[in-house]
Amino acid sequence: MRLLLMGAPGAGKGTQAALLKNAYNIPHVSTGDMFREAIKLDSELGRKVKAYMDKGELVPDSVTVEVMADRLAKDDCKDGFLLDGYPRTLKQGQELDLLLKRLNIKLDKVFNFVVKEEILIRRILGRRVCKKCGAGYHVDTLKPKVEGVCDVCGGELISRKDDTYETIKNRISVYEKQTKPLVEYYEKQDLLVELDGSKDLNETFVEIKDILGGMNDHN
Numbered sequence: 001m002r003l004l005l006m007g008a009p010g011a012g013k014g015t016q017a018a019l020l021k022n023a024y025n026i027p028h029v030s031t032g033d034m035f036r037e038a039i040k041l042d043s044e045l046g047r048k049v050k051a052y053m054d055k056g057e058l059v060p061d062s063v064t065v066e067v068m069a070d071r072l073a074k075d076d077c078k079d080g081f082l083l084d085g086y087p088r089t090l091k092q093g094q095e096l097d098l099l100l101k102r103l104n105i106k107l108d109k110v111f112n113f114v115v116k117e118e119i120l121i122r123r124i125l126g127r128r129v130c131k132k133c134g135a136g137y138h139v140d141t142l143k144p145k146v147e148g149v150c151d152v153c154g155g156e157l158i159s160r161k162d163d164t165y166e167t168i169k170n171r172i173s174v175y176e177k178q179t180k181p182l183v184e185y186y187e188k189q190d191l192l193v194e195l196d197g198s199k200d201l202n203e204t205f206v207e208i209k210d211i212l213g214g215m216n217d218h219n
């Protein structure tokens with residue numbers, strides 16, 4: 001299964017990705033996670049992308065496209081993958097298509113999560129993530145058992161550095177300008193499925209599984 005998740009920041013891509021990854025046993029490939037990891041390691045890539053991410057700007061296509069070409073060529077992506085946060089510009093979409101063609105594979109579906117801006121902002125401001133294992137939480141809707149502590153590993157829960165009001169506003173406007181054109185791009189390819197991202201996360205997960213259920217032997 002080769003899936004792509006699209007939507008504004010806070011639309012719920014990451015949450016669904018975590019569920020889908022287990023259900024379909026495919027790697028969750030998130031450009032945002034890869035960049036954050038690189039920053040943590042202070043690698044050459046990390047140093048290249050940090051300033052963009054902190055401001056809520058997109059990392060230049062030249063950097064992102066190359067990182068993804070390498071990532072998708074890895075063995076674990078052979079039988080499927082779940083792309084989250086890539087592509088995010090028309091150029092990245094075209095580059096991805098070239099890559100898929102070269103690898104002689106096709107996307108199965110593109111899910112676009114649609115959510116109103118005020119809900120996006122509320123969601124992102126309440127978002128917390130485990131410093132150690134990366135598990136996601138929310139102060140209202142997905143509370144850990146003990147405040148500030150990860151249920152999975154006991155790590156400390158923190159806000160992402162780019163989850164401030166100013167940066168969120170910027171990320172949403174970047175999304176509107178640079179990423180939205182991709183919706184039409186995938187609509188034309190007959191791959192797009194629109195989902196109401198303001199719904200309960202389990203409900204949305206069931207909806208996705210229903211759509212995919214008809215496609216192959218997984219469930």
Ligand code: ADP
Pocket residue numbers: 008009010031032033035052053054056057058059060064084085086087088089092162171
């Ligand atoms: P969100 O969807 O909440 O903004 P992500 O973790 O997907 O969170 O992305 C965080 C940041 O990482 C973006 O604001 C951007 O700086 C960078 N980034 C992630 N994916 C891409 C991409 N495909 N192209 C360029 N920059 C990206």
Ligand code: ZN
Pocket residue numbers: 130131132133134135150151152153154155
């Ligand atoms: Zn943890």
